[in-house]
Amino acid sequence: MKPARLACLMLFVAAVPTSANKVYVTNEKSNTISVIDSDTLSVVQTIKAGRRPRGVLTSPDGKLLYVCASDDDGVQVFDTATMKLQRTLLSGPDPEQFALNAAGNLLYISNEDSSEVTIVDVEKNQIMARVPVGVEPEGMALSPDGAVLVNTSETTNMAHFIDARTFKPIGNVLVDKRPRYAIFSRDGSQLWVSSEVGGSVAVIDPHSQKILKKIRFDVPGLTSEEIQPVGIRLTADGKTAFVALGPANRVAVVDAQTFEVRKYLLVGQRVWHLALTPDEKYLFTANGNSNDVSVIDVAGLRVIKSFPVGAAPLGIAVSPH
Amino acid sequence: MMKARPDFFALRRLFRIAVAVGMLIAAAKAGAAPANEAPANEALNIDIAFVAHARPPSPPFVLDPPPPGEGFAGANLAIQENATTGGFIGQNFALTDIELAEEDNPAEAVKPWLDKGVRLFVVALPADEALALADAVRSVGGLVFNAQAPDDRLRGADCRPNLFHTAPSRAMLADGLMQYLAVRRWSKILLVPGAGAGDALFAEAVRASAKKFGVKIVAEKPWTFGPLARARSDAVTESDALTFSRGIDADMIVVADEAEDFGDYILYRTSEPRLVAGTQGLTPTSWHPTHTAWGAEQLQNRFIRASNRRMRPIDYQAWAATRAIGEAATATRAADPQKIAAFLQSPSFNLAIFKGAPASFRPWDRQLRQAILLAQPKSLIGMAPQPGFLHQRSTLDSLGVDESESACKSKQVTR
Numbered sequence: 001m002k003p004a005r006l007a008c009l010m011l012f013v014a015a016v017p018t019s020a021n022k023v024y025v026t027n028e029k030s031n032t033i034s035v036i037d038s039d040t041l042s043v044v045q046t047i048k049a050g051r052r053p054r055g056v057l058t059s060p061d062g063k064l065l066y067v068c069a070s071d072d073d074g075v076q077v078f079d080t081a082t083m084k085l086q087r088t089l090l091s092g093p094d095p096e097q098f099a100l101n102a103a104g105n106l107l108y109i110s111n112e113d114s115s116e117v118t119i120v121d122v123e124k125n126q127i128m129a130r131v132p133v134g135v136e137p138e139g140m141a142l143s144p145d146g147a148v149l150v151n152t153s154e155t156t157n158m159a160h161f162i163d164a165r166t167f168k169p170i171g172n173v174l175v176d177k178r179p180r181y182a183i184f185s186r187d188g189s190q191l192w193v194s195s196e197v198g199g200s201v202a203v204i205d206p207h208s209q210k211i212l213k214k215i216r217f218d219v220p221g222l223t224s225e226e227i228q229p230v231g232i233r234l235t236a237d238g239k240t241a242f243v244a245l246g247p248a249n250r251v252a253v254v255d256a257q258t259f260e261v262r263k264y265l266l267v268g269q270r271v272w273h274l275a276l277t278p279d280e281k282y283l284f285t286a287n288g289n290s291n292d293v294s295v296i297d298v299a300g301l302r303v304i305k306s307f308p309v310g311a312a313p314l315g316i317a318v319s320p321h
Numbered sequence: 322m323m324k325a326r327p328d329f330f331a332l333r334r335l336f337r338i339a340v341a342v343g344m345l346i347a348a349a350k351a352g353a354a355p356a357n358e359a360p361a362n363e364a365l366n367i368d369i370a371f372v373a374h375a376r377p378p379s380p381p382f383v384l385d386p387p388p389p390g391e392g393f394a395g396a397n398l399a400i401q402e403n404a405t406t407g408g409f410i411g412q413n414f415a416l417t418d419i420e421l422a423e424e425d426n427p428a429e430a431v432k433p434w435l436d437k438g439v440r441l442f443v444v445a446l447p448a449d450e451a452l453a454l455a456d457a458v459r460s461v462g463g464l465v466f467n468a469q470a471p472d473d474r475l476r477g478a479d480c481r482p483n484l485f486h487t488a489p490s491r492a493m494l495a496d497g498l499m500q501y502l503a504v505r506r507w508s509k510i511l512l513v514p515g516a517g518a519g520d521a522l523f524a525e526a527v528r529a530s531a532k533k534f535g536v537k538i539v540a541e542k543p544w545t546f547g548p549l550a551r552a553r554s555d556a557v558t559e560s561d562a563l564t565f566s567r568g569i570d571a572d573m574i575v576v577a578d579e580a581e582d583f584g585d586y587i588l589y590r591t592s593e594p595r596l597v598a599g600t601q602g603l604t605p606t607s608w609h610p611t612h613t614a615w616g617a618e619q620l621q622n623r624f625i626r627a628s629n630r631r632m633r634p635i636d637y638q639a640w641a642a643t644r645a646i647g648e649a650a651t652a653t654r655a656a657d658p659q660k661i662a663a664f665l666q667s668p669s670f671n672l673a674i675f676k677g678a679p680a681s682f683r684p685w686d687r688q689l690r691q692a693i694l695l696a697q698p699k700s701l702i703g704m705a706p707q708p709g710f711l712h713q714r715s716t717l718d719s720l721g722v723d724e725s726e727s728a729c730k731s732k733q734v735t736r
Binding site for chain 1: 401402405406409410616619622623648651652671672673677678679715716717
């Protein structure tokens with residue numbers, strides 16, 4: 001019996017290990033990071049983080065995890081192999097969200113309380129520039145070619161375009177109320193910006209800085225006020241977008257070519273941010289008010305599991321390997 | 322006699338001129354003009370005046386007196402937010418503080434500013450004065466934003482086409498509270514109106530609201546034991562408080578005491594243990610220091626940094642009015658008050674007000690639709706609309722006077 005069971009276990013281990021990713025969730029109110037295994041779809045570790053952890057991302061090689069510790073005014077760097085805190089980077093006051101360049105050496109951080117974007121050299125822990133933007137800056141996106149940085153300011157209602165090399169502003173696009181999140185399509189031809197209070201997602205041509213399309217959402221049985229788009233994820237083929245709708249407790253599945261909404265998937269309460277596994281098999285959602293994470297099977301467009309994490313989960317990131 | 326001498330007023334009064342020049346304007350102008358916007362060569366000036374009486378000193382027994390600059394501080398924070406957005410698109414926002422002495426007449430006091438072309442007034446004034454000001458500036462196309470008076474008549478029979486309200490009406494406040502009582506199934510209340518004129522109006526709003534949400538007023542006992550109960554706190558007052566509600570089978574006492582005379586005093590001094598709500602105890606309000614959800618923490622912190630105190634409801638209401646003007650000016654690229662008024666009442670307007678659902682103006686009475694917080698001094702109890710109260714248009718319209726009930730006859734802005 002015993003050898004047989006061991007053999008079984010070994011077979012199992014041999015069959016899956018390369019596809020397992022780690023998913024990192026920031027729990028804003030319990031000051032922790034939940035580490036999830038994408039194979040077992042369960043929390044495998046809970047790490048203490050700084051105060052009010054919000055934005056989260058991994059380095060391109062997956063070896064480092066960056067976390068905005070908003071109330072500690074710093075970006076924490078964890079070693080993903082040990083999940084030990086390595087160091088804390090300068091960030092400017094109240095870092096909320098951030099983007100990392102492809103080389104992995106520059107962080108572009110939104111400072112929610114001081115209306116600026118801070119650019120930090122990760123290796124030297126040095127502030128390279130501070131760019132004034134609108135009130136309550138939040139969403140941060142870097143174009144795939146690394147040339148254009150975009151920040152959304154929640155109270156000014158704009159997407160601010162910044163030259164990512166000179167750090168000079170190059171344009172501002174007015175969008176609907178309380179823009180929360182910005183993301184470029186993989187080919188850089190589109191910028192998607194969610195407006196939480198405006199209830200819409202603007203698809204912007206980054207070159208002309210014109211709004212190509214405003215996507216609106218209509219969930220039967222819900223008032224328009226309950227539909228508050230926040231996190232967005234786009235598939236690599238440019239065909240599908242997922243939009244978290246906040247207190248509508250749903251993720252909208254949008255055809256990214258026709259901009260039609262195809263489906264609404266019921267997840268936990270006040271869904272904030274989303275993360276796709278690199279193989280695009282699963283989409284994970286951080287549900288802020290129900291304190292859990294939902295897992296969506298991307299091929300079947302079905303919610304297959306929800307499980308508890310810490311208090312007020314907000315940010316979510318997946319390791320690249 | 323002073324009415325004939327506006328220049329005298331101008332000399333006497335201290336006008337603080339706060340021109341909020343966003344630090345960001347220079348930075349924004351360094352960038353290229355956005356491709357999808359009109360060229361920002363010609364800067365547009367949007368001038369707003371804030372009008373209120375200087376807060377008189379409060380007697381020493383008032384623990385939390387209205388601070389100097391109440392209301393103005395909120396408008397001033399909003400003007401900085403407007404100016405930041407404006408800086409990116411070539412719009413300059415300026416705010417003037419017209420602080421009135423006790424006896425000053427606002428309609429007279431604004432004349433020098435009307436001459437300078439100011440047409441947008443955010444006011445923290447009593448109902449009659451807000452109304453008189455709206456009438457005085459109407460012929461020149463001026464708009465008045467009421468950030469203080471909760472009087473329902475300003476939204477009803479006495480409404481004006483150029484008078485907007487960011488202060489919730491008493492009907493909205495009472496509805497917020499009654500929804501909560503209905504959800505809790507605390508359906509029997511003892512209503513205790515005070516002697517003030519506002520108390521009678523608040524009590525009236527509670528009666529209407531109780532009927533609307535199926536809460537029963539099992540008894541009504543006016544507070545007749547004289548003013549300043551809390552300040553006096555003598556043996557007679559204490560025995561009055563003990564006995565006046567004896568034997569009434571109510572879940573809760575709802576007090577109408579806008580002067581803060583007795584509402585706090587009743588709590589813990591009745592013969593049977595009774596919760597207190599209304600103007601004291603559990604209060605419905607537009608804003609509260611304990612409210613931090615929906616991004617409110619950012620607004621609370623910004624306000625504290627700018628003013629070294631907590632944001633109060635009138636600050637918030639003045640903030641919302643000034644932000645609404647800013648949003649309308651930005652969206653319409655106009656400073657023309659008629660364009661702003663039309664846009665504010667159109668379905669295109671909405672405003673993020675840090676209470677979840679976006680705010681908008683009801684076109685039938687120009688009242689800002691907004692959620693109502695339910696709070697006791699150190700804790701937030703809830704927010705209305707409470708779940709389950711539905712409305713065919715917006716759940717926010719479950720609070721206050723609906724279109725079909727409105728006594729307001731001017732539904733469109735006309736000059």
